Amino acid sequence: MHYWLIKTEPSTFSFIDLKNAKNRTTCWEGVRNYQARNFLRSMNIGDRAFFYHSVAQPTAIIGIVEVVKMAYPDHTQFDPSSKYYDQKSNPDAPRWFMPDFRYLAEFSLPVTLEELKKIPGLEKMELLRKGSRLSVQPVTSAEWEIILNFRQVSD
DNA sequence: GCCAACGTTGGC
DNA sequence: GCCAACGTTGGC
Numbered sequence: 001m002h003y004w005l006i007k008t009e010p011s012t013f014s015f016i017d018l019k020n021a022k023n024r025t026t027c028w029e030g031v032r033n034y035q036a037r038n039f040l041r042s043m044n045i046g047d048r049a050f051f052y053h054s055v056a057q058p059t060a061i062i063g064i065v066e067v068v069k070m071a072y073p074d075h076t077q078f079d080p081s082s083k084y085y086d087q088k089s090n091p092d093a094p095r096w097f098m099p100d101f102r103y104l105a106e107f108s109l110p111v112t113l114e115e116l117k118k119i120p121g122l123e124k125m126e127l128l129r130k131g132s133r134l135s136v137q138p139v140t141s142a143e144w145e146i147i148l149n150f151r152q153v154s155d
Numbered sequence: 156g157c158c159a160a161c162g163t164t165g166g167c
Numbered sequence: 168g169c170c171a172a173c174g175t176t177g178g179c
Contacts, residue, residue, distance in 0.1 A: 007164095007165090009164095009165090033163095033174075034174090035174095054164080054165055054166085055164085055165060055166085059165080059166070113166080130171090130172085131171070131172040131173065132165095132172090132173095133163085133164045133165065133172075133173060133174090135164085
């Protein structure tokens with residue numbers, strides 16, 4: 001099993017939206033960065049990810065999701081009315097892929113970016129690297145454990 | 156292949 | 168709203 005962190009702007013899709021979704025499950029459309037795409041494609045069923053709110057007050061990890069469906073072509077790339085439309089993508093060789101994620105747990109309180117910066121052992125975490133903007137990023141098992149030990153989660 | 160111009164992300 | 172740090176595009 002591998003661990004990840006996925007970012008979303010809550011004004012676009014929030015953790016509450018996920019909890020309100022059918023089966024508490026959502027596809028992860030709209031990623032249009034190759035490095036992030038490659039991470040999405042390497043996810044396996046059962047992998048877990050921190051659900052992070054960016055451009056939010058506060059910016060924070062809110063909860064945990066699990067991969068319930070491996071990456072498949074993101075339909076929005078072929079939809080001219082979608083803001084994620086990609087004119088250059090070919091249905092015979094799709095560019096963009098998305099897995100499905102399902103709600104797993106929620107932190108008793110969000111783990112804020114400010115807090116994360118102060119937690120020993122997270123100094124090398126991708127999220128905290130200066131200039132980092134990857135919206136899908138790997139998390140080491142050590143980093144995962146440190147954050148879970150920092151704050152309680154509940155179903 | 157280089158790199159300037161441009162667009163985007165995302166913290167503050 | 169600002170702007171640093173990236174990623175992408177496209178002329179050459």
